[in-house]
Amino acid sequence: MTAHIIDGNAIAAEVRREVATGVTSLLAAGGEQPGLAVVLVGNDPASHVYVANKVRQTDTVGMRSFRYDLPADVSERDLLSLIGRLNADDAIHGILVQFPLPQHIDSRRVVATINPEKDVDGFNPLNVGRVATGMMDVLTPCTPLGVMRLIRSVHDDIAGLGALVIGASNVVGRPMAQLLLEAQCTVSIAHIRTTDLAARCRQADILVVATGVPDLIRGADVKPGATVIDVGITRVDQPSGKSRLVGDVIFDEAVKVAGAITPVPGGVGPMTIACLMANTLSAARAAAARAVSALHYVIRTRESVGLDDASVRNLYSDDEYVRQKHPRSVLCLPVVKQTKLVGALYLENNLTPYAFTPDRVAVLEASQAAISLENTRLYSEVQRENTERKRAEEELRRSDAYLAEAQRLSRTGSFGWNVATGEIIWSDETFRIFDYDKAPSVTVDMVVQRTHPDDRAAVQQTIDRAARDGKDFSHEYRLLMPDGSVRYIQAVAHATKDAPRHVEFVGAVTDVTATRRAEEALRQSQAELAHVTRLTTLGELTASIAHEVNQPLATIVTNGEVCLRWLAREVPDLAEVREALRDMISNGRRAGGIIQRLRALSKRTETQKVGLDINNAISEMIPLVHQEALGRRVSLRLELAPALPAVLGDRVQLQQVIINLIVNGIEAMAPVTDRSRDLVVRSQLDDSGQVLVAVEDSGVGIDPGNAKQIFNAFFTTKPSGMGMGLSICRSIIENHGGKLWATRNAGPGATFQFALQPHQEPRS
Numbered sequence: 001m002t003a004h005i006i007d008g009n010a011i012a013a014e015v016r017r018e019v020a021t022g023v024t025s026l027l028a029a030g031g032e033q034p035g036l037a038v039v040l041v042g043n044d045p046a047s048h049v050y051v052a053n054k055v056r057q058t059d060t061v062g063m064r065s066f067r068y069d070l071p072a073d074v075s076e077r078d079l080l081s082l083i084g085r086l087n088a089d090d091a092i093h094g095i096l097v098q099f100p101l102p103q104h105i106d107s108r109r110v111v112a113t114i115n116p117e118k119d120v121d122g123f124n125p126l127n128v129g130r131v132a133t134g135m136m137d138v139l140t141p142c143t144p145l146g147v148m149r150l151i152r153s154v155h156d157d158i159a160g161l162g163a164l165v166i167g168a169s170n171v172v173g174r175p176m177a178q179l180l181l182e183a184q185c186t187v188s189i190a191h192i193r194t195t196d197l198a199a200r201c202r203q204a205d206i207l208v209v210a211t212g213v214p215d216l217i218r219g220a221d222v223k224p225g226a227t228v229i230d231v232g233i234t235r236v237d238q239p240s241g242k243s244r245l246v247g248d249v250i251f252d253e254a255v256k257v258a259g260a261i262t263p264v265p266g267g268v269g270p271m272t273i274a275c276l277m278a279n280t281l282s283a284a285r286a287a288a289a290r291a292v293s294a295l296h297y298v299i300r301t302r303e304s305v306g307l308d309d310a311s312v313r314n315l316y317s318d319d320e321y322v323r324q325k326h327p328r329s330v331l332c333l334p335v336v337k338q339t340k341l342v343g344a345l346y347l348e349n350n351l352t353p354y355a356f357t358p359d360r361v362a363v364l365e366a367s368q369a370a371i372s373l374e375n376t377r378l379y380s381e382v383q384r385e386n387t388e389r390k391r392a393e394e395e396l397r398r399s400d401a402y403l404a405e406a407q408r409l410s411r412t413g414s415f416g417w418n419v420a421t422g423e424i425i426w427s428d429e430t431f432r433i434f435d436y437d438k439a440p441s442v443t444v445d446m447v448v449q450r451t452h453p454d455d456r457a458a459v460q461q462t463i464d465r466a467a468r469d470g471k472d473f474s475h476e477y478r479l480l481m482p483d484g485s486v487r488y489i490q491a492v493a494h495a496t497k498d499a500p501r502h503v504e505f506v507g508a509v510t511d512v513t514a515t516r517r518a519e520e521a522l523r524q525s526q527a528e529l530a531h532v533t534r535l536t537t538l539g540e541l542t543a544s545i546a547h548e549v550n551q552p553l554a555t556i557v558t559n560g561e562v563c564l565r566w567l568a569r570e571v572p573d574l575a576e577v578r579e580a581l582r583d584m585i586s587n588g589r590r591a592g593g594i595i596q597r598l599r600a601l602s603k604r605t606e607t608q609k610v611g612l613d614i615n616n617a618i619s620e621m622i623p624l625v626h627q628e629a630l631g632r633r634v635s636l637r638l639e640l641a642p643a644l645p646a647v648l649g650d651r652v653q654l655q656q657v658i659i660n661l662i663v664n665g666i667e668a669m670a671p672v673t674d675r676s677r678d679l680v681v682r683s684q685l686d687d688s689g690q691v692l693v694a695v696e697d698s699g700v701g702i703d704p705g706n707a708k709q710i711f712n713a714f715f716t717t718k719p720s721g722m723g724m725g726l727s728i729c730r731s732i733i734e735n736h737g738g739k740l741w742a743t744r745n746a747g748p749g750a751t752f753q754f755a756l757q758p759h760q761e762p763r764s
């Protein structure tokens, strides 16, 4: 009688069919497609074949396979890091690292790293321990699992049978013994060093041989009728040069004694991969079971879960909550905001199934969608506002920078002053102008302190008035800087009122020091030039003036001689002498007056404006030009209006203008031979109340082509003239706030005239 040959290939196919069905049910129950990751390190040819088979069978049963081929020299760290990533990947339910691994990799560390829940090889110490403690609903090593299935194919019940496992490896022998023990066999473990191995074998109802030693067990070692499972697979070379697979049992002998026996190949081997498929399905189911909570499922997948009748067994039946509360209808929806899951909406009804009709679900989903849309709109609005705000801030920052630069360049700072609160804000440039370190608060006192002592009272007055009246103000004053230098400041401010007593000033302070210094320098130059031109004019008049002085001196001398003669008479004529002496004094005074005026004109003095009688100023100049006019046969006439108001002016400067206009007039008449040479100096009050002085001649007049240039500096029609006279006259008059101009007469000649405001005496 020969033994029943257990067909591993057929049973493995059966297992695969069962797995495929299980996968379909899992998917139908809302579970995820099981995924198996197979990691192959190196180039072992047999391992390549096994891995290829594993991948192929995984796909065949409807599961997903993920294959990772690593080089033989991959570091243990990289391998462990890959396992870490696979552990974390929800799409992968089973992880398998093909053995053997290269020497440099610690296999124990590798199996220990695999997540026990994904350890479809069952090699992780936690799973090994669970099996050893009789926990059978855990992942169990594939080969022993396959062996048990083969045994069960020939035994309905093996409880009480004697089982001998030869080989104590972690992969087969030890877990094999645990499974047989769990099936209530009387289990012994032997190995190749066991002394009475044959005798022990002969007692075993079930003999599992897993030593890797070909032909270790002979037919005589087998208990008649026993079930022999040959796990060993060794490729041995044949004398023909070919190789063949052999097991640990001499099949041809044992098949004659045993009740049932597995062949090699075609026995245990195929079961290993089939059980790997079964383990992967178990792992996926366990994962689904862990996610049995509808809430967890929704959170993980962001998909809605609806249970029309939760009392009917479903994917979530094992959920602790469902088991305790027995809801009839359940609806759970994800709450998503900006593509992020922010929560879940869980609704249940404990009274009736089908409580959540598709209409109601649609409304809820629509509300959720509406909320999401609204959130999206709000979010994009906030984004847009943020972008706009950032752009506005950037523009503001840039414009602030431009303003600061412009303030620096123009030396103009800005300020704000809230009168009620006393708060003052200065720009950086204002701090620079006042030479204070930047400070969070500014006070009026800081302004007053920095003001030049001579200007302080006026500045304080301006500030007080501004605070009281709340009106715009403009004030120029000086600062006395810490280094003793003086700065000229022009402050202007505009008042804004948003309530009767709430006045705020916005203003600017400009450092006008450079301008004031330039103006001063210009004034100095003009004064010097005026002085030079004055001397030049007087120089031109030297002969006439000398004659004018000489005349009274000659008269004095003549009178002196006459006096001497009258005194030398026997009876001196004292009355005549007295008369002559009076005449001498008068002439002496006349000459002295001319000299005095000459000295005044030739002196270089600072401008001194006083209230003066313009007629008097004109009259004083006549003696200086009188002789010149006579010499040039010019009739000089004065038409001075009486009782003119005084003008505010510098006597010397105004007399310079008068003498200049007279000399110009005399010179303009030099070429005139066909008519009288008349020069009239006139003063009057014009219609607008201004004091007008006009010098009218009957000379050659003004060439229309030159009319616009005659007051320009360096313009002259005289061959030896410097061309500064009229230009300086105009600037003198303008410095007095007046106006100088020239007109052509209706008849021959021209009239040069200037107008000055009458002097208002300050009220005491």
Ligand SMILES: Nc1nc2c(c(=O)[nH]1)N[C@@H](CN(C=O)c1ccc(C(=O)N[C@@H](CCC(=O)O)C(=O)O)cc1)CN2
Pocket: 050, 096, 097, 098, 099, 100, 121, 142, 143, 233, 245, 264, 265, 266, 267, 268, 269, 270, 271, 272, 273
């Ligand atoms: N990580 C693992 N590595 C290895 C295991 C394992 O279970 N997990 N077992 C063996 C190799 N192995 C599966 O990986 C395996 C061995 C043999 C067979 C098989 O079908 N054998 C056939 C003969 C095949 C042939 O012609 O070579 C048979 O016995 O009929 C499948 C899988 C070591 N590594």
